[in-house]
Amino acid sequence: MLPGFQGLVEQRIKQAQEKGEFDNLEGSHKPLKFTDENVPEDLRLAHKILKNAGFLPPEIELKKKIKNTEDLLDNTKYDSEERRKLQKKLNFYLTKLETTRSGKAANLSLTTEMYRNQILDKLS
Numbered sequence: 001m002l003p004g005f006q007g008l009v010e011q012r013i014k015q016a017q018e019k020g021e022f023d024n025l026e027g028s029h030k031p032l033k034f035t036d037e038n039v040p041e042d043l044r045l046a047h048k049i050l051k052n053a054g055f056l057p058p059e060i061e062l063k064k065k066i067k068n069t070e071d072l073l074d075n076t077k078y079d080s081e082e083r084r085k086l087q088k089k090l091n092f093y094l095t096k097l098e099t100t101r102s103g104k105a106a107n108l109s110l111t112t113e114m115y116r117n118q119i120l121d122k123l124s
Contacts, residue, residue, distance in 0.1 A: 050115055053122065059100055066093045 016022060039047050047057065056064075069090045076083045 046115075050119075053119060055115060055118055059097065062093060062097045062100065066090065066097065069093060 022028075050057070069086055073083065073086050073090065076086060
């Protein structure tokens, strides 16, 4: 978003708030409900425990790294060595993510062991 566009959006949101257009929205003044629809039912409890302990699944961590690298690429000169390095890094992360997705069932025990070790390290 450009600063000018962002300013326009902020201005319109303020105007809508002042007119009371957000006052009667469904779920207003109630806590947000997050669902784990994408997590298999047998893994939901484990994911909740890990989430509460401050750990993210490897796929989510990887997605965060991809987003950060993309942001860096957006702010790097078009034809520079740094940009080429960032592009290689991004390609590596994307390949790793695709590999993680395609071999998810095979990597489940490895992931579980990794989480277990992280939790034990944090507790000790």
